[in-house]
Amino acid sequence: MAIDAxxxxxxARLARIAEPEEKLEALATELNGIxxxxxxxxxxxxxxxxxxTSAVHMPxxxxxxxxxxxxxxxxxxSNAPKTVDGFFVVPKVxx
Amino acid sequence: xxxxxxxxxxxxxxGLAAKSFSSEEITTAHVAAVEAARDLNAYVLETPxxxxxxxxxxxxxxxxxxxxxxxxxxxxIKDLFCxxxxxxxxxxxxxxxxxxxxxxxxxxxxxxxxAVMLGKLNMDEFAMGSSNETSAFGPVVNxxxxxxxxxxxxxxxxxxxxxxxxxxxxCLGATATDTGGSIRQPASFTGTVGIKPxxxxxxxxxxxxxxxxxxxxxxxxxTVEDAAILLTSMAGHDPKDSTSLNVETPDFASFVGKxxxxxxxxxxxxxxxxxxxxxxxxxxxQGIAWLREAxxxxxxxxxxxxxxxxxxxxxxxxxxxxxxxxxxxxxxFGLRADGANLTETYENTRAAGFGAEVKRRxxxxxxxxxxxxxxxxxxxALKVRRRIADDFDQAFEKVDALLTxxxxxxxxxxxxxxxxxxxxxLNDIFTVTVNLAGLPGMSIPAGVDAKGxxxxxxxxxxxxxxxxxxxxxxxIEKAADFRARPAKWx
Numbered sequence: 001m002a003i004d005a006x007x008x009x010x011x012a013r014l015a016r017i018a019e020p021e022e023k024l025e026a027l028a029t030e031l032n033g034i035x036x037x038x039x040x041x042x043x044x045x046x047x048x049x050x051x052x053t054s055a056v057h058m059p060x061x062x063x064x065x066x067x068x069x070x071x072x073x074x075x076x077x078s079n080a081p082k083t084v085d086g087f088f089v090v091p092k093v094x095x
Numbered sequence: 096x097x098x099x100x101x102x103x104x105x106x107x108x109x110g111l112a113a114k115s116f117s118s119e120e121i122t123t124a125h126v127a128a129v130e131a132a133r134d135l136n137a138y139v140l141e142t143p144x145x146x147x148x149x150x151x152x153x154x155x156x157x158x159x160x161x162x163x164x165x166x167x168x169x170x171x172i173k174d175l176f177c178x179x180x181x182x183x184x185x186x187x188x189x190x191x192x193x194x195x196x197x198x199x200x201x202x203x204x205x206x207x208x209x210a211v212m213l214g215k216l217n218m219d220e221f222a223m224g225s226s227n228e229t230s231a232f233g234p235v236v237n238x239x240x241x242x243x244x245x246x247x248x249x250x251x252x253x254x255x256x257x258x259x260x261x262x263x264x265x266c267l268g269a270t271a272t273d274t275g276g277s278i279r280q281p282a283s284f285t286g287t288v289g290i291k292p293x294x295x296x297x298x299x300x301x302x303x304x305x306x307x308x309x310x311x312x313x314x315x316x317x318t319v320e321d322a323a324i325l326l327t328s329m330a331g332h333d334p335k336d337s338t339s340l341n342v343e344t345p346d347f348a349s350f351v352g353k354x355x356x357x358x359x360x361x362x363x364x365x366x367x368x369x370x371x372x373x374x375x376x377x378x379x380x381q382g383i384a385w386l387r388e389a390x391x392x393x394x395x396x397x398x399x400x401x402x403x404x405x406x407x408x409x410x411x412x413x414x415x416x417x418x419x420x421x422x423x424x425x426x427x428f429g430l431r432a433d434g435a436n437l438t439e440t441y442e443n444t445r446a447a448g449f450g451a452e453v454k455r456r457x458x459x460x461x462x463x464x465x466x467x468x469x470x471x472x473x474x475x476a477l478k479v480r481r482r483i484a485d486d487f488d489q490a491f492e493k494v495d496a497l498l499t500x501x502x503x504x505x506x507x508x509x510x511x512x513x514x515x516x517x518x519x520x521l522n523d524i525f526t527v528t529v530n531l532a533g534l535p536g537m538s539i540p541a542g543v544d545a546k547g548x549x550x551x552x553x554x555x556x557x558x559x560x561x562x563x564x565x566x567x568x569x570x571i572e573k574a575a576d577f578r579a580r581p582a583k584w585x
Contacts, residue, residue: 008458011458011461011465013442015445015458017445018445019454027458031455037517041476044482049478049481051478055532056338078196080427080428081425082431090437091433091434
């Protein structure tokens with residue numbers, strides 16, 4: 001499945017990265033080169049193989065559902081681009 | 096004072112213990128070396144005041160007889176580790192002037208044991224790269240040059256700053272991380288020792304995430320013993336990382352120097368790739384001969400799915416990265432580039448903040464996870480990953496460890512592979528299998544090529560069997576007697 005400029009436009013939108021129209025063709029060529037190289041995976045027989053989602057052979061650990069730290073708004077906000085009165089300031093989300 | 100920077104970590108710790116010199120003295124010597132080596136671009140942030148403050152505190156602890164295992168030793172920290180109150184950027188503009196309010200577990204462990212921080216080390220942006228050229232701060236320059244040449248060479252990546260700083264004696268050792276080879280390939284390119292431990296040995300808490308099922312921290316050091324000392328401090332169970340293994344951390348240094356007699360070493364035939372330089376082939380043969388002389392039994396093994404490891408990695412790693420890097424939205428921390436509405440602000444922020452390679456990988460990751468492609472690409476890659484891990488399981492029924500080259504070439508010129516992403520990705524051909532399987536892998540300097548550039552050999556071990564790697568690494572180090580050092584030009 002070849003990647004064309006329209007696909008790059010769609011994927012860039014999904015990834016929330018502004019890519020200028022004039023760069024889409026070049027990106028499509030680049031991504032096609034990488035995906036064509038990746039296509040060789042089709043040669044591997046994976047019938048009945050369980051997908052490997054983790055490199056750790058152990059069940060996810062459980063812990064008590066308790067608050068360990070918190071209530072430190074100043075720390076949470078210390079790297080924010082914009083804040084007012086202990087809140088993050090973001091563009092209007094709901095019209 | 097320059098002799099203090101030439102010490103190994105072990106010799107420095109012995110000297111500190113014997114009160115031959117103070118932490119303040121050895122730290123001051125390193126601060127001066129760092130300042131004099133800015134042409135290498137190894138440090139993205141120097142923290143001399145903090146270093147001297149930590150050194151004085153260390154000297155005070157030692158005077159009271161309370162010195163820890165690393166007390167007073169000045170180290171460099173890869174800029175992927177969050178350090179409380181000290182700018183941490185992951186080599187990216189999108190983190191801008193991010194100042195963590197917390198300390199990564201790995202660095203906290205080093206400070207607990209008394210180490211001193213010299214500063215933050217340069218790296219490929221978000222650890223995505225094999226040459227350090229994707230860093231927002233510009234590439235690190237390898238302290239090594241070809242004999243008689245003055246071309247600027249890459250120190251490898253992504254931990255290029257860590258490797259260059261250790262090779263140029265700008266710290267006694269450094270932290271690094273490895274998602275596909277980012278500790279071992281730079282170690283090979285700079286004549287240093289690097290180990291990626293078993294997945295889960297070192298906590299990922301506070302380490303900026305790239306691909307969470309592959310990322311693992313480890314040290315880059317001057318010797319095998321130094322790497323063992325550092326890893327012993329860095330590793331350990333951490334409840335804040337749900338993939339951190341709840342196992343004891345052995346004293347890894349106690350394995351260095353142990354006899355390797357009777358160990359069975361596998362030589363995977365699939366690692367003999369087309370176009371591999373004859374010198375690397377020869378070095379590999381030499382490594383086999385060294386281990387045979389040390390009493391190891393050499394066994395040819397097969398890892399049939401090796402050639403599929405890199406393409407599988409270039410599905411799995413970008414998929415995880417596209418998800419992990421979704422957090423950089425310009426709202427809560429880091430850069431914000433305003434747009435006409437919320438979506439435009441997201442898009443402008445990420446367009447301005449991420450570099451080309453990071454964008455490329457986010458796009459690939461988003462593509463392979465998008466509707467209609469998930470099964471064909473992502474699920475397929477996870478199944479191939481299982482095949483690769485099974486290959487290792489079968490090989491380790493017959494052998495105790497594997498010996499391979501670390502990288503398919505010596506250090507190359509900055510800019511040489513910049514136009515072809517796939518050519519750059521092939522740097523990790525021998526290292527990436529280990530990340531997919533979650534196994535430990537170590538690179539040891541073993542020789543130089545015809546141009547006088549260092550080359551490394553890689554040892555791959557069973558899960559949680561770093562001890563055997565330290566014994567074998569020590570045996571190779573002793574046999575190789577690698578004494579070449581970069582001639583100082585910076």
